[in-house]
Amino acid sequence: MSRPSISSGYRRLAARCSQSTRSFSVTQSRREVLDASTLPDRILPKYRESSTSSLLSLQWPEPPRNVLIIPKLHAPKITASALSFATHIHGEYPNLNLVFERRIASTIHESLPFPIYTSDPGQFPGKIDLVATLGGDGTILRAASLFSLHTSVPPILSFSMGTLGFLGEWKFDEYKRAWREMYMSGSHVAVSDLQGPHTQAATNGRSSGDEFHLHRNWEGVRGKSMGLTRSSKILLRHRLKVGLYDANGICINERLMPTSIAEPQQQVPQVSPKDLKRSDGQTTPRPFHAVNELVIHRGPSTHLAIIDVYVNNHFLTEAVADGILISTPTGSTAYSLSAGGSIMHPLVKTLLITPICARSLSFRPLGLPLNTKVVLKLSEKNRGRELEVSIDGKRKAGVTIGMEIRVEGETVGRTPNGGWAGGVPCVIRSPIKGDGERDGIAEDDDGWVGGLIGLLKFNYPFGEGQ
Secondary structure, eight states: OOOOOOHHHHHHHHHHHHHHHHHHHSSSGGGGGEEEEGOOOOOOEEEESSOOOSSSEOOSSSSSOOEEEEEEETOHHHHHHHHHHHHHHHHHHHEEEOOHHHHHHHHHGGGGGSSEEEEGGGGGHHOOEEEEEEESSHHHHHHHHHHTTOOOOOEEEEESSSSOOOSBBBGGHHHHHHHHHHHHOOOOOOOGGGGGGHHHHHTOOOOOHHHHHHHHGGGGGGOOOOOOOOOEEOOOOOOEEEEEEEESBBBGGGGGGOOSSTTTOOOOOOOGGGBBBBBTOOOOOOOOEEEEEEEEOOOSSSSEEEEEETTTTEEEEEEEEEEEEEEEEEGGGGGGTTTOOOOOTTOOOOEEEEEOOOSSTOOOOOOTTTOOEEEEOOTTOOOOSSEEEEEEETTTEEEETTOEEEEEEEEEOTTTTSSSEEEEEEEEOOOOOOSSTTTOOGGGHHHHHHHHHHHHHOOOSSSTOO
């Protein structure tokens, strides 16, 4: 009887060790997808006005917990970056719950060593504290569309990784700094935890009971504060409120169907009936909100569209064109710009009416106050009996003779609890030492002016060598 070799014994021992440790090293609980409806309710941030800036300061009352991460679709490199981002913030910042759309979650959950969350989009408005997007302008619009039925949108931290990226603020290689500044904004960490002695001296050792209470909420992330007076800057981008009405004046927004391939089965997000009740007991239809524009156009029809335009209940004109755009200042650099509309700064409170290939050369783009009520009605003269209406390219419906579209700017302002309602809060990139010569450009305008010059090539000279 021969003795077993030493090498074969090692092989058997290694096999037993492998079998005994495999289930421990990769447990099912770490890679599962959980239901986001079980997460704690959303934390509402506050925004503080400043006498020296037209932007707002982000103030978290406690650390954000539920983070919705939205990467660009069908982009493997961006998906890999999203995994890196998720792994970093989950490992460095305690008590974070990372949420993804269903389609993304089913694809990436096996690549992350911790559980992630997902749910129907209708759950997001009540659960999500903030949104991080990785992609281009379309990815930001996709994120905003998830809150299109609500007046309160979580802050959006956007990384420019798309084709154009005019709305994106941060480069992805800055993601650690971007996240830290946004997460710690308003933390009021005590003086002893500030990074630099110059900042400690500036505070003169001041500390209040409220600051100490707020500091305790950030005890697990010491050393990450940017200082008592530092906070992320927020640009509130205005939106349009859009309602689609039939010939009897009944709101039929439920006919607006999704065009995005992110959630093919997604219908209009459901709203609780109690949220639609007015003080007199009547039900108020919930408008859709557009970040860029509403467009009504002739679609595949060979005939020009004929649309009656009313402004504040006064007849303005009969538009004969391929279509009409009503845009926000944010949308002024999108479809409206291609149609010959003016470029507007995002802080300007206005809405734009831009014709698309109008028959009359005297039909020029118009800028109106943000609170203007605009109504678009299909004229009886239309030879094409149905036109198509689209909201930010994310929702569309067919409209026929007798139907009308009502549009007005969304009201943005303070709420009784000190927060802000309306608009899409975008986290603005803060300049750092070494960013280059600023040539007197105000900090508020740095990204917008840079986008005009670098991305849109504003007033770019013709000819070689210029």
